[in-house]
Amino acid sequence: MTIINRYLAFQIVMGLGIATVILLPLFGFLDLLDQLGDVGKGTYQVKDAFLNTALLLPRRFIQLAPFIVLLGNVVALGRLAVGSELTALRVAGLSPTRISLAPLAVGLVLLLVTMVLDQFVAPQLQQKAISSRAVALEKSAALGKQLGIWTRNKRNILRIGEMLHAGKAADVELMHFDDNGFLLTYTYAKYAVFIDGDLWEFNDVTTKTFTGNQIESASTNSMQWKSFLNPDDISTLTKPPESLSPIELFLHVRFLRATGQEADAYALALWRKVGGALTTIAMLLLSIPFVFGSVRAGLANRLVVASMLGISVYLFDQIIANVGLLWHLNPALTALLPGLVLIALASFWLRRIF
Known part of the structure; x- marks a missing residue:
């Protein structure tokens, strides 16, 4: 037999x-x-x-x-x-x-x-x-054509216009809200460099602060920001869903749902x-x-x-x-x-x- x-x-x-x-x-x-x-x-x-x-x-x-x-x-x-x-x-x-x-x-x-x-x-x-x-074609990975990469947590919305490479982004916008959903600050950076872990350095920065009926604008060459994203999160955001492993997909779905984002x-x-x-x-x-x-x-x-x-x-x-x-x-x-x-x-x- x-x-x-x-x-x-x-x-x-x-x-x-x-x-x-x-x-x-x-x-x-x-x-x-x-x-x-x-x-x-x-x-x-x-x-x-x-x-x-x-x-x-x-x-x-x-x-x-x-x-x-x-x-x-x-x-x-x-x-x-x-x-x-x-x-x-x-x-x-x-x-x-x-x-x-x-x-x-x-x-x-x-x-x-x-x-x-x-x-x-x-x-x-x-x-x-x-x-x-993407590098050879001089294209960046993005979630939507000319829309950039969007993500958020409870009080912040982050948009990355273009990933130049794994450690540098361009055309970065950050919107910070209070607990009631009112916009407190809007920050735009021409470039963002990922320093270590979740610490980012913004370059060529413009910040707008909203207080009551007034808007205050300030510019600076650089500033540091402690992100709610780590390098793995950024890497995952720039990859098509079908290219991720089952464990990566599970963790990313959990992250998206925890931050109130579309995860379908x-x-x-x-x-x-x-x-x-x-x-x-x-x-x-x-x-x-x-x-x-x-x-x-x-x-x-x-x-x-x-x-x-x-x-x-x-x-x-x-x-x-x-x-x-x-x-x-x-x-x-x-x-x-x-x-x-x-x-x-x-x-x-x-x-x-x-």
Whole structure:
């Protein structure tokens, strides 16, 4: 029985490898085309496009994992079915449930690998690609076009117009309010340098103080300000939500909600990581009836149907995510719904076949 388990696991790993070799270069090539569109802007060169595409591959692999699982298992089990090996295993006394344990086990290992990549590898490489591309294109990371980076706590609103690099910002505005929400001071700094921890130094500063019906204005070359943000917070604010690790997303969502800010985009990105795991499990379950439920179908037909299902799932997931963000639906429900629906569908299909 151990020999059969190893053989099945080997075939599943081969199938996953084939699906990875097909899907990852394909989507990597599409990413490369997008990167090549910026060649010639600023100091961005062809080698930068190839390097950034390579840095984005771990993130792309994580995104493709559910579809790699689906196609890989269909390829592996389909090859066994075409070669009558599944029939031989059934004659030898192995039930479909027993045979299905091998793809489930290998798929769960792949899921664990993607979780490790998502926490420790993909975010760092993706952020490096975003940062190097922005520097080469002479662009700064911002939350909105020409709007800068906005954040706040209970009594302060901070706007950073442009991040020049990790330790320096330009076009900085700070608004300080009293407990009743009335504006006390407005400070504008042409530049802000992050000295140490949460201590900032403003340069070329203009400060306006509001007292009653009077406004007093003063200018100074520099001043220090103890920020409510630390360098990690600033770094997180300049990164797209999908490029953050699960722990970074969790901490940032908690920070945004604690300071009364909109956190839906980051909360949705966090829950979509959980939703991606559910979708991977669903694809594992769906790949089994594709083979056992289509005995007369050839491998090519199975792959075509599986590919159409994968595309449909991807489009459904994207539509649900964007609608949920637009309509301010519950992020957890929005992110988990596609995976839960697919698991229910797979369970129903499996019960009918087995």
